Amino acid sequence: MAGLDPALFSAQGLRSGHLTEAANRGISLPEAMQQSLHKSVTQAASYYSNPERKNGRAARLLSQ
Template sequence: MADGNRVTEGPVFRRIDQWGNVDRRALTPQSVNLILKRRCRQAGLDPMLFSAHELMSGYLTKATNRGVSLPEPMQQSLHKSLSQAASHYNNAERKNGRAARLIV
């Protein structure tokens, strides 16, 4: 719920109308991606190199690389499917697994 413009529960990233009113609904993934690309362009970065999906994927990978069990970052990334989120986790496991350590 939003108290004025202060979010106290529910989605953190929400729609804001032209008058500055905070909506109860979350931004769509497409909106997040457009905002990210616009901000990258403003920062002088190539927006083609960045996507909201890659940020989420990087977050899951980094969390699992640091030993966080998969259900915890899934709560934040809002993955509903364990198999979908597990692909990121499995990539992290392969990178840090015993077989990978034999290569270095």
């Protein structure tokens, strides 16, 4: 319906990306879930990537 190529974008990928970006911007999980329409906190939390990861010691190894 959005006109995106389904070979490049999946519903799961878009929802996961939305929750990850919400975490990066400091938006609470319950608020992000209002947009993603997840009913299960457990399921949504599995996509809600911890924004600290990109600044952690392990992440810094990738930029060396």
